[in-house]
Amino acid sequence: MHRFDLSPQDQGALLALCDDLADAARGQTLTFFRTRDLPADTKLAAGFDPVTQADRAAESAMRALLAARRPDDAIIGEEHGSKSGTSGLTWVLDPIDGTRAFISGTTTWGVLIALCDADGPFLGVIDQPYTRERFIGGPGVAELRGPRGTVPLQTRDTTALDQAILFSTFPEIGTDAERAAFQRVAQSCKLTRYGMDCYAYALLAAGHIDLVIEAGLNSYDICAPIAVIDAAGGIVTNWQGEPAHDGGQVLAAANPDLHAAALALLQTRP
Amino acid sequence: MHRFDLSPQDQGALLALCDDLADAARGQTLTFFRTRDLPADTKLAAGFDPVTQADRAAESAMRALLAARRPDDAIIGEEHGSKSGTSGLTWVLDPIDGTRAFISGTTTWGVLIALCDADGPFLGVIDQPYTRERFIGGPGVAELRGPRGTVPLQTRDTTALDQAILFSTFPEIGTDAERAAFQRVAQSCKLTRYGMDCYAYALLAAGHIDLVIEAGLNSYDICAPIAVIDAAGGIVTNWQGEPAHDGGQVLAAANPDLHAAALALLQTRP
Numbered sequence: 245m246h247r248f249d250l251s252p253q254d255q256g257a258l259l260a261l262c263d264d265l266a267d268a269a270r271g272q273t274l275t276f277f278r279t280r281d282l283p284a285d286t287k288l289a290a291g292f293d294p295v296t297q298a299d300r301a302a303e304s305a306m307r308a309l310l311a312a313r314r315p316d317d318a319i320i321g322e323e324h325g326s327k328s329g330t331s332g333l334t335w336v337l338d339p340i341d342g343t344r345a346f347i348s349g350t351t352t353w354g355v356l357i358a359l360c361d362a363d364g365p366f367l368g369v370i371d372q373p374y375t376r377e378r379f380i381g382g383p384g385v386a387e388l389r390g391p392r393g394t395v396p397l398q399t400r401d402t403t404a405l406d407q408a409i410l411f412s413t414f415p416e417i418g419t420d421a422e423r424a425a426f427q428r429v430a431q432s433c434k435l436t437r438y439g440m441d442c443y444a445y446a447l448l449a450a451g452h453i454d455l456v457i458e459a460g461l462n463s464y465d466i467c468a469p470i471a472v473i474d475a476a477g478g479i480v481t482n483w484q485g486e487p488a489h490d491g492g493q494v495l496a497a498a499n500p501d502l503h504a505a506a507l508a509l510l511q512t513r514p
Numbered sequence: 515m516h517r518f519d520l521s522p523q524d525q526g527a528l529l530a531l532c533d534d535l536a537d538a539a540r541g542q543t544l545t546f547f548r549t550r551d552l553p554a555d556t557k558l559a560a561g562f563d564p565v566t567q568a569d570r571a572a573e574s575a576m577r578a579l580l581a582a583r584r585p586d587d588a589i590i591g592e593e594h595g596s597k598s599g600t601s602g603l604t605w606v607l608d609p610i611d612g613t614r615a616f617i618s619g620t621t622t623w624g625v626l627i628a629l630c631d632a633d634g635p636f637l638g639v640i641d642q643p644y645t646r647e648r649f650i651g652g653p654g655v656a657e658l659r660g661p662r663g664t665v666p667l668q669t670r671d672t673t674a675l676d677q678a679i680l681f682s683t684f685p686e687i688g689t690d691a692e693r694a695a696f697q698r699v700a701q702s703c704k705l706t707r708y709g710m711d712c713y714a715y716a717l718l719a720a721g722h723i724d725l726v727i728e729a730g731l732n733s734y735d736i737c738a739p740i741a742v743i744d745a746a747g748g749i750v751t752n753w754q755g756e757p758a759h760d761g762g763q764v765l766a767a768a769n770p771d772l773h774a775a776a777l778a779l780l781q782t783r784p
Contacts, residue, residue, distance in 0.1 A: 278722060344705055348679050349722025350713070351621060351645065374661070375621065375645055391644070409618050415685040415708065435614055438685065439709025443620070452548060452619025 245332040247366040247383065255367075255383045261313060262357055262369045262380065268309055269302040269339055269355040270373040276301075277374060278349050296346065299323050302339035302355060310335055317359075322464045334360045338464040342413075342441030351375050352443040358467035364489040368471025370446045379446040381475030388450055397449045397476035399498040405432040405505050408454035408498075411444035412436070418459030422493065425483070426457055428509040445469035448496055449476040455506055456496040459483075463491045479503045483510045515602040517636040517653065525637075525653045531583055532627055532639045532650065535576045539609055539625040540643040542572040547644060548619050566616065569593050572609035572625060580605055587629075592734045604630045608734040612683075612711030621645050622713040628737035634759040638741025640716045649716040651745025658720055667719045667746035669768040675702040675775050678724035678768075681714035682706070688729030692763065695753070696727055698779045715739035718766055719746040725776055726766040729753075733761045749773045753780045 250258070276298035303323040310319060318329030321337040335357070340346050342353030351374045359367040359382075367382035377390035379397065386397040402408050410433040417423040430436040433455065440447065442465070444456045449472045456469075467489050470480045479500055483493040485507055495510060497503035520528070546568035573593040580589060588599030591607040605627070610616050612623030621644045629637040629652075637652035647660035649667060656667040672678050680703040687693040700706040703725065710717065712735070714726045719742045726739075737759050740750045749770055753763040755777055765780060767773035 278720070344707065347722075348681070348705070348707060349717045349720060350707070350710060376661075391646075411618070435618070437614065437618060437620075437709050439707050440620060447619045450548070450619060452617075 246361045247363070250383070258359060258367060259380070259382060259385060261309070262359070262367065262382075263378075265306045265309055265337075265357050266355055266369050266371040266378055268305040269357075270371065272302040272305050273298045273340060273346075273355065274373050277346065296340065296343065298346070299340045299343060303337055306335075306337055306339065306357070320464060322462070332361060336360055336365065336464050336467040338442075338468070341465055342443075345439075345441045350439070352439065352441040354442040354446070356442055356464065356468035358471050360467060360489065364487055365467040365471040366474075368468035368475075370442055370449075370468055370472055372443065372446070377446070379449055379472050381449065381472035386449070386472070386475035386477075388446075395450075397472070398451050399449060399473065399476050399478040400451045400454055402454045402498055403501040403505070405429070405502070405509075406434055408433045408502060408506075409452075410436045410455040410457065411440050411447070411453055412438055412457050413441055413444070414438065417457075418493070422459040425510045425512075426459075428512060429455070429457060429506050432509060442469060445473060445496060448478060448498060449473045451476075451498070454498045454502055457494065457506070457510070459493045461488075461491040461494050463489060466491055466494055469496065481507070483507070516631045517633070520653070528629060528637055529650070529652060529655060531579070532629070532637065532652075533648075535579055535607075535627050536625055536639050536641040536648055538575040538579055539572040539627075540641065542575050543568045543610060543616075543625065544643050546571075547616065566610065566613060568616070569610045569613060573607055576605075576607055576609065576627070590734060592732070602631060606630055606635065606734050606737040608712075608732075608738070611735055612713075615709075615711045620709070622709065622711040624712040624716070626712055626734065626738035628734075628741050630737060630759065634757055635737040635741040636744075638738035638745075640712055640719075640738055640742055642713065642716070647716070649719055649742050651719065651742035656719070656742070656745035656747075658716075665720075667742070668721050669719060669743065669746050669748040670721045670724055672724045672768055673771040673775070675699070675772070675779075676704055678703045678772060678776075679722075680706045680725040680727065681710050681717070681723055682708055682727050683711055683714070684708065687727075688763075692729040695780045695782075696729075698782060699725070699727060699776050702779060712739060715743060715766055718748060718768060719743045721746075721768070724768045724772055727764065727776070727780070729763045731758075731761040731764050733759060736761055736764055739766065751777070753777070
């Protein structure tokens, strides 16, 4: 099955399911957010990559819903791995994007839910449980449901880099070459800020910032942002200008002109 | 007048006034937060220091309240300058700490309100209007009033740097020497994150992170955080271990032992 095979009724049902998935994850994550002495172990022997009970419980809750309502779809999840399917559709789940943010108490982490066909993500949710903000993008929908009600998502029309606000999660970015490429763009922008995790993509979709550039992402980090930003009028690719849903280097821009300007700097050989 | 001259009734009245000041600022700031094409000019000919209508309107609203209810107190405000007083008490106001955050749509900016005597701040509020979180510290009170009701503020007991979470707003920090000093601490910590503005101090008071280190602050950036963190059991000084309420270099720590460990690294000569 492909996104174009879905009837309006199918689309509505999938959107409603996205809401239910995000609600299920919200319940689990909020139980653990900002509790003292949160149990956290490490996935990697070296480095610091906390996994919380919240992460696992939220993904389990979403998988249980999918098992009941979409048993033929495939699933890729950060915590519990991959499950094959027969429908041609794949759910890509990151129960807590931004585990470092989560353990620090910041509200920049989120639950990421995406639905993909063979061409990539076409329906996505970035949910921030504590602030009760849900950024949704898909066929015919681009909206933020939050404390101010439902607000349409629409990216900005900034086309000059020197007017653009750029975000990335870590100033270290990636390799030396990746960091140098990032810095070429950063030095051309009006403002560069760090530390927002998936919330930066949500801010781009909502028209508050213009660029997000990151490296070393996983598929589950970026599928939902791609769908939300696409629906809001923006564009997300890798640093070669190709589809980014497999992860790696990511360039998200508010519009194609700004994307082209940033891409040119990322690709400049110093 | 000194903090020790205040009766419990006086303290209660001042706490209630803090609430009213924060409410007044909330109304003004939320009117302008996340609106498109927010008017912003620059205070400095060089550099990027946006001032929004929200900033000025919020400070004006707070000053109007103080003029009516505390006419004998002095005021230091970021936007509208200083007013002398005769009571011995000074209100220090930053209507929007984190203007870059504000224009980027992140919820890490805040309204800062502090009341000082000759020895420095002893009552403070860090208010985040969009998330409706109000962190309050003063005589007999250390609490967060927010979406989960009223929660006590209490800093953590982390004493080992390699278990500590460190925050700062910008990775650039300040001068080369300041950045090098910061990096000595950062490299000893479990995790370093950026981009939180005054919200980092609130997270420290609430026991989610352990250290905040910054340079180049103004008095109005740090007076309210000092009062809130002091009340929650933490400690804030400059990088010489002296009072920090005049601004400059700031080291905020969850407890005295961790403060001493970080201070030693800041003062190490490379």
